[in-house]
Amino acid sequence: MFAKRHVISMREFSREEIDSVLDLAESLEPYARGGGCDALSGKILALLFFEPSTRTRLSFETAMMRLGGKTLSLGPTEGSAMAKGESLADTIRVIGAYADALVIRHPKEGSARLASQFSPVPVLNAGDGAGHHPTQTLLDLYTIRKESRLEDLRIALVGDLKYGRTVHSLAYALALYGADITLVSPQTLEMPDRIKADLAGKGTMVRETHALEDVLGEVDVLYITRIQKERFPDPYEYQKVAKSYRIGAESLAGARDRLIIMHPLPRVDEIAPEVDETRHAVYFRQSFYGVPVRMALLKMLIGDRLE
Template sequence: MKMKHLISIKDIGKKEILKILDESEKMEELLKSKKVIDILNGKILATLFYEPSTRTRLSFETAMKRLGGNVIGFTDIKNTSVMKGESLADTIRVISGYADIIAIRHPSEGSARLASEYATIPVINAGDGSNQHPTQTLLDLYTIKREIGKIDGIKIAFVGDLKYGRTVHSLCYALSLFDDVEIVFISPEELKIPREIIEDLNKKENIKYSEKSNIDLTGIDVVYMTRIQKERFPDLNEYQKVKGIYKLTRELIYNKNLIVMHPLPRVDEIDSNVDELPQAKYFKQSFYGVPVRMAILKMLLEK
């Protein structure tokens, strides 16, 4: 890869995305082969998680260990010098001397970009506030490609928290690089997709979009459900107004070719009996995070 860091999906183009997806498929085949992989033997990944995480953190750790590397890091800032007032810049300077690559999750937008400016090793953004989550976007694209067979020409519905959902923001931009994609945004008025993203889509001739408040999956290839994120609301009264507003049930999934995705964790926005349907791909989507992050780690560290 030409870049040193992976901070935003906007940092790479369609060619680079397809290269990562192709490499991810090779990594998936390696995982299935059960062979010992030592591509990154001797390399160390530092996972700096200033926010809670299950899938992203563990899949990064799994990916690094599957490649033969090692992992250091923290998951609770209460046990770090952050509590003593250490700046992010100083933390990054220090960790750059301990590891070969950093994956950082932080509640502040722009934190990963800031980290990359002080790091002397590659930095991967594992989520910065409600801004970007590029590795999630890449595994989402990989899921669509593997389960639908294509990305060009799909019709996708994003449902739920489109205002604070960084996975939606990143994926919208990535999809705008492909041909004949149609997006349906389904959300309450309070959680509409940010206007700056709509403005970006208006500049693209190869993508169509519409906005709705009710779930209608007619003609949809991919339904991307999202959690109403309580932790992002500055006013909990506003959260209560939209809590549980959407719920995907079996009755709504009448298209046998449709796939259901979700970045997880879910709360109550997908009925548990949907899990048994062949259209439900969210747990497989979570698994795909391992080969995709293996590919990213390999491509950033192999020079």
């Protein structure tokens, strides 16, 4: 079911392939929680982070270690050969010869695709600028499947739907499951028409609203994203918008009992700390699920290629 050599973009995943990743992640979750296994013992994963990231890098590192493998990291770009003007293609060819797979995060869009063309080993995209971040989407899907359901799902995507390409990949993947998607964003941060057209092409019609309270009582999942200050020329306008999308305990009064709230983190003040203690909050578990999901991908890309 999973014949990929690289993981670059969610566009390339079929529903069956996603399911096979989530199934394997499920079976690896006990090992992710502690103890680990030796499925990738003797294997090396290279982490090439040309941009700062804590969560994603540590999550990949944890995943590899829980599988019994080892990691090596490219230090800050300043100290590396890139600063001397070496091309990414050359860096990839060199490090690809040391490791069994590469994880790359790079500020340029399409950099992971380029890496996959030059790498002798599998490449996993951990974010290419404003481009893709497929492992985030897969862990989001895993979270939804574990904590809610992927079938007949009603989900609201909330916040910055214009620039947040993570939300675009997620919407695209949810379309494969026939989810009922409502987009909740300020007018200036609506999802671009080309993405909506893309979704419509997959048979998914989305609804749009500016008011969070319109949908709060109707959905199974609230997926909250950060609204970035720098998107607003006027700080007053930002304050107003940010406040209207803030989730507090009182805003959850009319919510469904089994509503779950997700957030890719880091959050700033989109979700009040008091929500953390409610049964709705799953964002910290969501973050943990990155480990079994990345374990599944590493096992599929590195381990299963051995046989």
